Amino acid sequence: MSRRTNPEILLGLLLASLFWIGVLGWQASYFPRSQQANECYDTAKKAGTKTDDCKGFWERTTSDPTAAFTLGIFIFNIVLGLSTVALWQVTRRSTDIAERAFSDLERPYVYIFGAKGLERESERMDPYDFLKYSVANYGKTPASLESVCLKISLGNTPEVPIPVGQWHSLRALPILTPNERRDDTEVVPESISTSQYADENTPPDDSFTVPDLEDGTEFFLWVQIKYHGPFSRGHETSACWKWDRDSSRLILYADEKYNYTR
Numbered sequence: 001m002s003r004r005t006n007p008e009i010l011l012g013l014l015l016a017s018l019f020w021i022g023v024l025g026w027q028a029s030y031f032p033r034s035q036q037a038n039e040c041y042d043t044a045k046k047a048g049t050k051t052d053d054c055k056g057f058w059e060r061t062t063s064d065p066t067a068a069f070t071l072g073i074f075i076f077n078i079v080l081g082l083s084t085v086a087l088w089q090v091t092r093r094s095t096d097i098a099e100r101a102f103s104d105l106e107r108p109y110v111y112i113f114g115a116k117g118l119e120r121e122s123e124r125m126d127p128y129d130f131l132k133y134s135v136a137n138y139g140k141t142p143a144s145l146e147s148v149c150l151k152i153s154l155g156n157t158p159e160v161p162i163p164v165g166q167w168h169s170l171r172a173l174p175i176l177t178p179n180e181r182r183d184d185t186e187v188v189p190e191s192i193s194t195s196q197y198a199d200e201n202t203p204p205d206d207s208f209t210v211p212d213l214e215d216g217t218e219f220f221l222w223v224q225i226k227y228h229g230p231f232s233r234g235h236e237t238s239a240c241w242k243w244d245r246d247s248s249r250l251i252l253y254a255d256e257k258y259n260y261t262r
Contacts, residue, residue, distance in 0.1 A: 108143035108229040110176060111136055111261065112239035114183070115221055117249040118194060118209035129188040129209055131221055131250070133239075137176035141229045145174040149224040152188055154213070158220040158240050158258060170225070186221070197248065210248050219243035221250060222258060237261045 114134035121128050131152070137143045148170045149161035164171060169184055176182070188194065193212045211219045222240040229235070240258035241250035252259060 106140050106229070107232040107235065108137050108139035108141050108176070108178070108227065109261065110143050110145075110225055110227055110235070110237045111138060112223045112225065112237055115239075115241045115250045118188065118211065120194070120196070120209045128190075129192075129194050130185045131188065132183060132185050133221070133223065134181055134183050135170060135176070135223075135225065136181035137178055139229065140178055141231065142178065143176040143227045143229060143235075145170055145176065146226045146228060147224075150186060151220075151222050152186060152192065153220050153222075154192060154211075154217050155220070156216065156218065158222040158242075158253065161222050161224045176227075192219070208248060211243055213243070213245070220253065222253075235262060 112133060112135050115131055118129050118131060121130060148164045148168060150164050151159050151161040153159035166172070169182060188211075194209050195212055197208055197210045213219060220240060220242055222238070224236065224238045226236045238258060238260050240253040240255070242253040243249075244251045
């Protein structure tokens with residue numbers, strides 16, 4: 001994975017390099033001349049010619065005001081250019097943070113909640129069991145639902161949710177306005193057998209439905225929703241419940257892999 005160089009670090013390295021170039025140049029200007037340079041100076045003096053050809057680069061630059069001024073402008077322009085790049089990077093970073101803050105503040109927030117227990121529709125010729133759950137948008141902007149996946153399953157872990165049909169209310173009306181809540185139901189597959197249960201404290205007419213579970217088998221409900229808002233995309237919310245044998249109801253499955261809002 002490629003990583004961008006921090007502009008402040010780059011600028012610091014450049015300034016440090018320029019500092020040490022200056023130190024080395026200053027030392028070079030006071031460092032004793034080499035034997036070859038001394039011979040060149042002696043020859044030039046004896047011949048009565050100029051000694052400019054005997055000077056090194058740094059000695060020529062520091063002894064000539066025009067050259068020294070040009071070098072200073074060159075270094076200043078480099079520092080100014082890199083400072084401009086660093087400032088642009090900081091400004092862009094600040095802009096990204098401001099846009100992210102605006103997006104987080106003005107985005108929709110969809111939540112899935114309210115699943116409790118099994119219920120039975122027994123007033124029909126073909127009775128069936130179902131679950132209730134709720135979906136709401138508690139953000140400041142509308143949420144456009146892209147996909148809705150759901151799965152009721154038995155096993156050691158929840159099975160991956162599958163897309164609901166086009167008839168599902170969240171697919172038929174895929175926009176949730178701010179503070180809109182929808183209460184929905186999901187029919188339990190016929191392959192999952194259930195029973196009516198009542199203990200000594202339950203009146204006969206108030207018996208409730210429980211899944212028939214073997215040892216080591218759990219009952220799960222897992223719902224996933226992907227959506228986007230007017231100013232943001234890539235949001236997803238997920239909620240998963242597990243049947244609790246002690247309370248005879250659904251409780252939230254304690255695993256961040258299945259319960260999150262992004």
